[in-house]
Amino acid sequence: MADAKREIERKFEFTTTEAEGRGVPDLTGTAAIAAVTDQGTVELDAVYWDTPDQRLAADGLTLRRRTGGADAGWHLKLPVSPGVRDEIAAPLGDTVPRSLAALVRSRVRDTGLEPQVRLLSSRRVSHLLDAGGNVLAELSTDAVRAERDRAGAAWTEVEVELADNVDPALLDAVEERFAAAGLTVSHAPSKLARALAETGHEPPARTEPGPAGDTAGGHVLAYLREQRDALIAHDPAVRRGLPDSVHQMRVAARRMRSAFKTYRKVLDRAVTDPVGEELRWLAAELGVDRDQEVLMERIQSRIGEIPRTLALGPVRSRLRIWNTRRRADSRRRALAVLDSKRYVTLLDTLDALLAEPPLRPAAAEPARRVLPKAVRREHERLARKVAHALSLDPGQPRDVALHEARKAAKRARYAAEAARPALGKRAKRQAKAMESVQTLLGEHQDSVVAREALRGLAGQAAGAAESAFTWGLLYGREEAVAERLERELPEVWAAAHEAAAY
Structure with a gap:
């Protein structure tokens, strides 16, 4: 060891x-x-x-x-x-x-x-x-x-x-x-x-071709290379089990995939789409471990909020056993992914793509002409997703729609962050506005996932002849959290929409 x-x-x-x-x-x-x-x-x-x-x-x-x-x-x-x-x-x-x-x-x-x-x-x-x-x-x-x-x-x-x-x-x-x-x-x-x-043997400097920095292609490629480097750099930390490492590696993969979609006028999606699917696979596999970590922290926090007199049965022991089993499986799964041939092939593919980028004509145009259109397009896409979710009655279909809106908010935020070196303060303002929406919708989705886990824990408790009261109580509290967030969404979205307007 x-x-x-x-x-x-x-x-x-x-x-x-x-x-x-x-x-x-x-x-x-x-x-x-x-x-x-x-x-x-x-x-x-x-x-x-x-x-x-x-x-x-x-x-x-x-x-x-x-x-x-x-x-x-x-x-x-x-x-x-x-x-x-x-x-x-x-x-x-x-x-x-x-x-x-x-x-x-x-x-x-x-x-x-x-x-x-x-x-x-x-x-x-x-x-x-x-x-x-x-x-x-x-x-x-x-x-x-x-x-x-x-x-x-x-x-x-x-x-x-x-x-x-x-x-x-x-x-x-x-x-x-x-x-x-x-x-x-x-x-x-x-x-x-x-x-x-x-001794005259310094490592050769890494040079990767592409258009000039002030062009749309120059900015997008610089962003993609930054995320590729982050993906590689976080790999050892994930293997060592360091805090937040899985999250950071997963974010790098998602940012690259998002950029491929957002900046399709700059990079040919016929080439980038298959790579994006592999990045989606990697993020999803890594997410099993990260999502369990977040879920455990959330349920532990909720248990800490209730009076001890309402924690009936071996609640904390039941939660600890449940988490240990799931974390052991998810940890093995994440390490297996990093040791796989498929993962190494993905890294090689990213290097090859960035060494010979599939540039489209817009890549040679000024960044200030091309990037705002892409950022605005993602904002408009998010607006449609939010409007659709708010048009639905509370329940499972609305939960699904809000989750889709959350993913759209994340993509809009990443689009603005990628454009920030070229667009400055207005891209920073857009990213911050989208982050506020993403945070609220993320909290809502966490509540949806927590309720599903609590339902399962209640079933396990009942099957072991333990009281399921506490798990039901926590489920009800998560329902209340979700309802509150749904009520807050129109106001949060209106403020973000206004702040992000070009």
């Missing part, structure tokens, strides 16, 4: 040979640092693995097999933000561990991983302590030698990595102290990046 930890660090390099000769200054007295203790020197031997075209390095990921030191093993580092990475560790072995290979699959796909660079480091380690003797950070001074093919490079690097729960402001204080001693923040984000640069 792989272990994970969050790294918050800053790397430094000497600005001159003279500064390097003086070495690292004493940090005692810097911010909360009361003492610096020498921990000795370790010899590290790390081999970095990547695809032949360096897909991991291009996205800022590093995968290495390292011996020496206290944490020998395999390490995968995933960028979170500048100076912050998640390190996933696995036991030492001769081949890439399956747990780590899975986390890079959205980048690697069917291409093999191979040794690329070897880094030999002589590391002198010190601990930075506070007045109570607690470790604030680890200070490492590395004499590094890089080897790739017949090329080589050598340099000295200084790294300060914070201990858990230490204020990152400490790094700013260290940086200020280092600057006075001739050390500056390293330009390279990692040892691997520097090794590749100094």
Whole structure:
């Protein structure tokens, strides 16, 4: 089983040979640092693995097999933000561990991983302590030698990595102290990046053709590429079970599919429609796990709102058992999808489509001429959906119509968000207005789904000779919520319609 930890660090390099000769200054007295203790020197031997075209390095990921030191093993580092990475560790072995290979699959796909660079480091380690003797950070001074093919490079690097729960402001204080001693923040984000640069093997920049940025095609393709990249980037987080990751990955898929439909004057739907169907499949499969998570949170919240005297029978235990079974199944299903050939084919298809986009004549026209029409068309489509839903009597047909209106509101919102770089404030206003409608209709649909779940829980309780009273009470409350939202919809829609008007 792989272990994970969050790294918050800053790397430094000497600005001159003279500064390097003086070495690292004493940090005692810097911010909360009361003492610096020498921990000795370790010899590290790390081999970095990547695809032949360096897909991991291009996205800022590093995968290495390292011996020496206290944490020998395999390490995968995933960028979170500048100076912050998640390190996933696995036991030492001769081949890439399956747990780590899975986390890079959205980048690697069917291409093999191979040794690329070897880094030999002589590391002198010190601990930075506070007045109570607690470790604030680890200070490492590395004499590094890089080897790739017949090329080589050598340099000295200084790294300060914070201990858990230490204020990152400490790094700013260290940086200020280092600057006075001739050390500056390293330009390279990692040892691997520097090794590749100094041996002449930097990963090739990703270039994808398309019309100029101010054209309709330029803006739509930029948006689609952003969503494609988000889809790939969220894949490891979904596999790790990180909060909100499924939702974010699902949103990226939906945004791409929505853009294919909205901007059909820009991209040929004969090409994009089949891809959109695959994105719909992916979002739906991922949604099984996400929807269960949202549903569980909703029912738990509703139980917390009622007096304890009305919670008859083992309500919370029944809910917990029900959720555990459903989440286990949905989690397995989501991971199976990400491990499937169909998913990898979808990612390859998206890359191919964006490398050779099926542009229509409107793609070459100015964005300000083409995009507003598409955004307005989605708004008008939503207006028809809302009007139809409001014309129906309360009940199942209206619930279905409101759900369709919700999907139309989401599509109208995505259309405006995609157009925002070109249209500015008016697209932002449109997106915000559509979000208000989407939120209300989403709450309504959540109530519909919750009522169906509560009906099932009541049946399970009755079948186990438990009281079904509480589940019926919660069902009635959800009905009241839905009725209130339906009464509010005309006013919310009128305000959104007016705010979104061009």
